[in-house]
Amino acid sequence: MLKEYPLNRVFTLVEPGPVLLVTTAEGKKKNIMTITWSMAMSFSPTFGIVTGAWNHSFEVMMKTRQCVVAVPGADLIGKAVGIGTCSGTDTDKFEKFSLSARKAEKVKAPLVAECLFNMECEVSDHIERYGIVILECVRAWENPNRPEKRTIHAVGDGTFVADGEKFDLRREMASKLPPL
């Protein structure tokens, strides 16, 4: 059901600025959080997210040095907001939000089967001053079977915007981009 996604295209999942779900696991206990502060930083599969001790998942992520970063479609917006407004300290969020955890290949954190894309990541650095965690994606997956293909962007005030009209400027930008 999940199809491998090329690592050299992983930055294109992060660059548009979608809402992300981030899973962690320690022993049998898994958790998931919603992240809206993230950034592609190059054409490599390395990118940054901002998180910290205010997220229950943070400690496990830093201890295990692993996580999965998933890209939900717009159909999951209610779940993404629900995940972001309760805590893994007292809630099994996979159960509460009816999300299917699938075994990842390179990390112990689970994939989220309902998401459009899943990136298995290793924590490669932590810029403590700004709470920036640098993640390197080591394996990525696409779920080609979701009818809803639009991702969602958080505005930060409780409103969100889904992907709309598409523009193709590949020809105009060819000189600036790596071959994908």
Added chain:
Amino acid sequence: MLKEYPLNRVFTLVEPGPVLLVTTAEGKKKNIMTITWSMAMSFSPTFGIVTGAWNHSFEVMMKTRQCVVAVPGADLIGKAVGIGTCSGTDTDKFEKFSLSARKAEKVKAPLVAECLFNMECEVSDHIERYGIVILECVRAWENPNRPEKRTIHAVGDGTFVADGEKFDLRREMASKLPPL
């Protein structure tokens, strides 16, 4: 024509991940570049962009410690791509792309009148290892007169997506957000 925009809402301009235009000035020479790697990092008007010596504007930004970060609407996508694929070393990009530079209040870099929003910024830090420049917005402006309100998101492969359907989950998120 430009209306002051509250600093405590500035992070909401960056968080959704729009394509940004960044202006700099040194003496009478001004320049503008397109940035697609950026990130809100908190609810403050401080955010990060990724740039480096490969951008002609970078040296001036680091020397003057100032820039303006502008948010173009989807109607400016052709200009944003054009700006991103030529160099200020040999081109007056404001002239080439018919953009109107307006005097900013707190920095010497110019505002871009045709953009939806302009953020006057000071460079507050530089994380050299990743090319992350930390900017603090000290004054912000809105242009309420542009008919095109949609911003654009770069996918990174030469395609772009404009803002589409909006979702209002302010009630569900009230517990997690500062009052705006």
